[in-house]
Amino acid sequence: MKNNYWLIKEEPAKYSYNDLVNDKKTVWDGVGNNLALKHIRKILKGDDLLYYHTGKEKSIIGIAKVIRGSYSDPNKDDKKFAVFDIKPVKKLTRSVTLKEIKSNIFFNDFDLVRIPRLSVMPVTKEYWSEIIKLSNKKYDV
Template sequence: MAYWLLKTEPSVYSYADLEQAGTDYWDGVRNNLAQKYMKQMQPGDLVLIYHTGSEKQAVGVAEVVRGAYPDPTDPTGRWVAVDVKARLRLPRPVTLVEIKADPAFKDWELVRNARLSAMPVPEPLWERIMRMAGLGTV
């Protein structure tokens, strides 16, 4: 199992929207590196859902239920989407400010490449975020 982070603008699609849908496709990612990561996502992998914009915080955990397939919103057939299922809302969101303040995260792509909308989360950082959110390992 691998761990990932997916970013979303909550005014467009929030974790609450995913909770309401239960399972939904994650589409619209148009960055080559983010697409490379999405192509590596496998069913059973866990995903940290991160709200961008004014929130800038991790808010929930989802599970990949279908690996990469052609993005239904892309008429060119170049990009992929994945299907994710809501698993749990974090008891306490973890903000970007908190993450940047912790030296353990200094080399993570969320800190180094703020524009990237999909990225891996190394297991030690995943566990650290879960603890910061008030959970053990998910």
């Protein structure tokens, strides 16, 4: 079975990648945007995630894995709200910044560039591979 790739965003002061590492797993909840919820409903166990820190950092920090696919948020009466469970896989060797991604024409159609306020988005295999490649390179400003 082919797994899918996603990017999830979080304010590090609220829940950082290090918090996920310390907790070993978490329920990804609190998403209200309709397009993000539409994406969440497609998330399956085994899918891979890029963990993005918003705020001052604005960079992809680490990789996580979906350990339970999308399900209705048990803390909400409205069943339109969906959540999923994740665990950390590894912190990237080097964070990949939004500035770096925006400056690379390869990423022009990436939702991270096109729809900057979206908190959950699909990532193509090509974008995933390029981001992993970039995380292993020294970045010259």
